[in-house]
Amino acid sequence: MTVNQGFRLSLAKIAAALAVVVLLVSAYLALGRTKSVPDATFVLLSGEKLTTRDLRGKVYIVDFWATSCATCVKEMPQMIETYNKFKGPDFDFVAVSMKYDPPAYVRNYTRTRQLPFKVTIDADGSLERKFYDVEMTPTTFVVDKQGRILKRILGEPDFQVFHRLIEQALAQPA
Known part of the structure; x- marks a missing residue:
């Protein structure tokens, strides 16, 4: 082996070692990227205030939607089913209508579709910014x-995967 070949082999080993280090650091950072829910206050259609701190100890859904969103309207019956399936002391659901959604439309939709979960405008x-x-x-x-x-x-969740995730979260200790 010549000096030049030995030097190339050493560079290749260093490059491989650096690649492994980069992968390990990336994996470590990805694991640490779990974001905390922001401190937020929801003013519900009922006038009641609910904070993310109030929801601590529960598994919960925060669903941003709009009455003008076709996918939101399409998925809403399944969101109702999801809420009804998991409702209880350890589960909650807050539907947050977007700022461009007319309040009268949100109230009417909530009433006519009998949304069983908490709704805020x-x-x-x-809230959009905080989340x-x-x-x-x-x-x-x-x-x-x-x-x-x-x-x-x-977009619309894969409801089987969505329900499995909720089930797994509910099975974890508080």
């Missing part, structure tokens, strides 16, 4: 009992 867009800049509807967050966001779902 994000009149000033502050990591929601821009698209539907956007659904699954939050665990410790207040960590387990999943952010853009």
Whole structure:
């Protein structure tokens, strides 16, 4: 082996070692990226106030939607089914209508569709901003009992996967 070949072999080993280090660091950072739910206050259609701190110890869904969103309207019966399947002391659901959704439409939709979960109107867009800049509807967050966001779902969820995630979160200790 020549000096030049030995040097190339050493460089290849160093490059391989650096690649492994980069992969390990990336994996470590990805694991640490679990975001906490932001401190937020929901003013419900009932006038009641509910905070993310109040929901600590529960698994809950925060679903950003709009009455003008075809996918939101399509998925709403399944969201109702999801709520009814899991409702109880360890589970909650807050539907957040977007700031551009007329309040009268939201109230009418909530009443006529008999939405069984909590509904709030994000009149000033502050909830959209606090929840990591929601821009698209539907956007659904699954939050665990410790207040960590387990999943952010853009668009209609795969309801089998969605329900499995909720079941797994409910099975975890508070």
